[in-house]
Amino acid sequence: MDIPIQILVTGLTMGSMxxxxxxxxxxxxxxxxxxxxxxxxxxxxxxxxxxxxxSSLGLPMIGAVLVAMLTGALVGILTHLLIVRFMLxxxxxxxxxxxxxxxxxxxxxxxxxxxxxGYPYQQTVGVSGTFRIGGVVVSLQSLVILVVAMVxxxxxxxxxxxxxxxxxxxxxxxxxxxxxxxxxxxxxxxxQVMALAGALAGVAGLMISTVATLSPQMGGDPLxxxxxxxxVAGLGNVWGAGVCAFGLALLEAAxxxxxxxxxxxxxxxxxxxxxxxxxxxxLFGKEKVVRL
Amino acid sequence: xSQNVKTSRxxxxxxxxxxxxxxxxxxxxxxxAAQAQSGEPIVIGCPAPMTGAVAADGLxxxxxxxxxxxxxxxxxxxxxxxxxxxFVDTESxxxxxxxxxxxxxxxxxxxxALITGYNLETGTAxxxxxxxxxxxxxxxxxxxVHDELVMSDPDRYWGIFQYDPPETMYGTGLLQFLxxxxxxxxxxxxxxxxxxxxxxxxxxxxIANALRDDAADFGYEVSLYETxxxxxxxxxxxxxxxxxxxxxxxxxxxxxxSDQAQLMNQFMNNPTNSLMYLQYGASLGAFRDIAGDxxxxxxxxxxxxxxxxxxxxxxxxxxxxxxxxxxxxxSGGQTxxxxxxxxxxxxxxxxxxxxxxxDQNRLVADRLKQLIYRSPVGTMRIKPDTQSAFAYPTETxxxxxxxxxxxxxxxxxxxxxxxxxxxxxxxxSFEMPPWMES
Numbered sequence: 001m002d003i004p005i006q007i008l009v010t011g012l013t014m015g016s017m018x019x020x021x022x023x024x025x026x027x028x029x030x031x032x033x034x035x036x037x038x039x040x041x042x043x044x045x046x047x048x049x050x051x052x053x054x055s056s057l058g059l060p061m062i063g064a065v066l067v068a069m070l071t072g073a074l075v076g077i078l079t080h081l082l083i084v085r086f087m088l089x090x091x092x093x094x095x096x097x098x099x100x101x102x103x104x105x106x107x108x109x110x111x112x113x114x115x116x117x118g119y120p121y122q123q124t125v126g127v128s129g130t131f132r133i134g135g136v137v138v139s140l141q142s143l144v145i146l147v148v149a150m151v152x153x154x155x156x157x158x159x160x161x162x163x164x165x166x167x168x169x170x171x172x173x174x175x176x177x178x179x180x181x182x183x184x185x186x187x188x189x190x191x192q193v194m195a196l197a198g199a200l201a202g203v204a205g206l207m208i209s210t211v212a213t214l215s216p217q218m219g220g221d222p223l224x225x226x227x228x229x230x231x232v233a234g235l236g237n238v239w240g241a242g243v244c245a246f247g248l249a250l251l252e253a254a255x256x257x258x259x260x261x262x263x264x265x266x267x268x269x270x271x272x273x274x275x276x277x278x279x280x281x282x283l284f285g286k287e288k289v290v291r292l
Numbered sequence: 293x294s295q296n297v298k299t300s301r302x303x304x305x306x307x308x309x310x311x312x313x314x315x316x317x318x319x320x321x322x323x324x325a326a327q328a329q330s331g332e333p334i335v336i337g338c339p340a341p342m343t344g345a346v347a348a349d350g351l352x353x354x355x356x357x358x359x360x361x362x363x364x365x366x367x368x369x370x371x372x373x374x375x376x377x378x379f380v381d382t383e384s385x386x387x388x389x390x391x392x393x394x395x396x397x398x399x400x401x402x403x404x405a406l407i408t409g410y411n412l413e414t415g416t417a418x419x420x421x422x423x424x425x426x427x428x429x430x431x432x433x434x435x436x437v438h439d440e441l442v443m444s445d446p447d448r449y450w451g452i453f454q455y456d457p458p459e460t461m462y463g464t465g466l467l468q469f470l471x472x473x474x475x476x477x478x479x480x481x482x483x484x485x486x487x488x489x490x491x492x493x494x495x496x497x498x499i500a501n502a503l504r505d506d507a508a509d510f511g512y513e514v515s516l517y518e519t520x521x522x523x524x525x526x527x528x529x530x531x532x533x534x535x536x537x538x539x540x541x542x543x544x545x546x547x548x549x550s551d552q553a554q555l556m557n558q559f560m561n562n563p564t565n566s567l568m569y570l571q572y573g574a575s576l577g578a579f580r581d582i583a584g585d586x587x588x589x590x591x592x593x594x595x596x597x598x599x600x601x602x603x604x605x606x607x608x609x610x611x612x613x614x615x616x617x618x619x620x621x622x623s624g625g626q627t628x629x630x631x632x633x634x635x636x637x638x639x640x641x642x643x644x645x646x647x648x649x650x651d652q653n654r655l656v657a658d659r660l661k662q663l664i665y666r667s668p669v670g671t672m673r674i675k676p677d678t679q680s681a682f683a684y685p686t687e688t689x690x691x692x693x694x695x696x697x698x699x700x701x702x703x704x705x706x707x708x709x710x711x712x713x714x715x716x717x718x719x720x721s722f723e724m725p726p727w728m729e730s
Binding site (some may be wrong): 002007009013100113119122130135136160202211213215216217221253260262264265 | 342343344345347350351384472492518519520521523526528529530531533534536549553554558561562568580581582584637
């Protein structure tokens with residue numbers, strides 16, 4: 001009985017971090033039609049800013065989460081104001097913005113490297129202690145990660161589904177021109193989406209850094225996993241990204257235990273290929289009908 | 293712990309201390325004889341992983357090389373020419389980046405030699421760049437593939453040296469060490485199961501395979517052979533396997549300090565009654581920095597690490613004084629050793645050659661092959677056929693003629709592990725880890 005519990009604990013912990021990363025990435029893609037290659041660096045910056053403040057001032061976990069969110073949101077806003085908004089109306093936006101955000105990621109990584117060096121720091125914020133479920137010892141930090149992810153994703157879901165702000169985002173995601181004709185300020189919506197996704201990324205970075213270590217490259221692996229999750233869910237499908245994050249993390253943990261850890265990520269990639277063949281629009285995506 | 297080596301520890305260390313002091317004096321003597329002060333600088337290129345997964349090591353490689361260069365310049369450089377190190381970050385990435393970095397150091401910076409610790413490449417990325425340019429290359433990749441390549445074409449690879457033994461020594465060395473602990477009555481494993489956790493790289497896998505292949509000869513049964521992916525964020529599935537069938541010994545050959553530290557942090561939430569051996573990574577200050585109290589009790593080994601004798605301690609103290617309390621002389625000592633050995637060899641050869649001055653650089657290579665250099669990491673003596681360093685005690689039972697495969701145990705999170713084997717370098721003895729039942 002302990003083995004399924006351990007798989008569940010690992011899957012939920014990893015799934016929480018994947019979900020925080022994937023939901024933000026999906027939100028941006030769904031609204032702006034943009035794959036944000038700098039999303040991993042949004043996570044990294046969030047983690048490093050918390051590390052700096054916590055090292056000098058000392059921060060409780062709740063304060064750290066807020067700082068990470070604010071940092072991520074600020075980075076998202078600046079990215080939009082300084083780069084994305086100038087490209088939105090241009091031709092080949094989808095391709096150009098991938099190149100631009102990839103360049104931004106390299107720049108941000110180099111700046112982080114200059115400021116902090118390559119030394120693998122331990123995140124100073126974290127919750128110590130354990131509790132037991134059956135024979136499995138679970139760290140309190142894993143529980144914190146799960147709770148933070150649930151609260152953040154729940155808040156995003158509430159924002160999107162229950163507020164005027166969310167309705168504007170959904171309208172813009174469905175049809176940008178129609179939304180604008182109906183009075184939605186789409187440029188403001190884009191800015192808000194970048195801030196929201198950035199905030200989620202900042203928290204994701206903080207949570208990842210509490211169980212791994214800080215390094216300027218720490219966002220690379222989560223970005224890759226988040227991208228895989230978004231493709232499986234259907235690019236731009238926020239709800240699907242959240243569900244798939246937990247599903248794939250549980251699958252990865254189970255494969256890791258029963259077949260070997262090295263087969264976990266390859267299994268995810270095989271699933272992507274299968275999904276792209278079977279349902280190119282993703283598990284939660286809807287087919288687009290084009291009337292001629 | 294004593295090994296089957298009949299050496300008077302104190303007498304041996306006294307003797308080698310004189311050798312180390314003599315090496316700097318030798319270089320100074322050669323320099324004053326040359327009477328060629330204020331010459332053109334000699335560029336030493338260092339392609340090292342100063343960012344990314346193994347940056348903790350790469351930064352130390354840079355520090356060690358810089359410290360050695362400063363010491364050499366303080367006694368007049370190499371025959372009056374100051375040494376000028378140039379560093380290029382290889383970002384903890386593979387062959388392509390290491391080759392580009394090495395080529396750039398030769399073409400742009402005119403490097404007479406490339407000296408590094410290790411890079412995350414397949415083990416021979418630097419070799420052809422060095423061979424084509426006709427210069428000297430010195431690395432501590434710690435790979436058997438270096439030996440194979442050099443032996444396959446010695447006339448081409450005359451200039452590339454692995455200044456430590458290959459990784460295969462780790463496997464046999466660990467099993468011999470465990471046997472010695474058992475023979476001495478210091479450790480009785482709770483059972484004869486050995487769990488091996490390796491990373492995906494050839495280096496880690498070769499060590500793991502050597503362990504697996506020889507385990508039965510030492511009475512161990514391999515109960516788990518697990519390959520993890522990099523980076524390891526959650527050790528949950530691996531730990532679940534270990535906990536479902538607790539082994540007497542856990543040997544982790546995935547050597548990244550930060551991943552090993554996270555393993556200990558997660559292992560200590562619910563430890564099994566197992567001896568924990570972490571290959572190499574735990575020798576770094578970053579490991580203790582991240583794992584904190586969870587690092588205490590861990591065993592680690594390295595085939596190239598700072599000794600805790602007169603020479604090694606003097607180096608470690610000076611190194612920490614310069615680079616901070618968390619600096620790691622274990623890895624800084626590698627490039628430090630190589631730089632000093634190169635400087636002596638180049639001075640004895642009448643000076644280094646520039647790129648494509650093969651005849652002069654061949655003279656330097658010849659001096660390196662003949663050199664027996666006692667450094668803070670032990671004796672560097674190059675095998676003529678493989679151009680790797682001899683290993684002690686696996687390949688020679690004379691500690692003055694081989695680089696020691698040292699085993700250490702962390703007893704204080706704020707200090708380097710205590711060196712517990714082999715004799716005559718041991719300064720402490722094995723203690724049961726705090727999580728194990730005595």
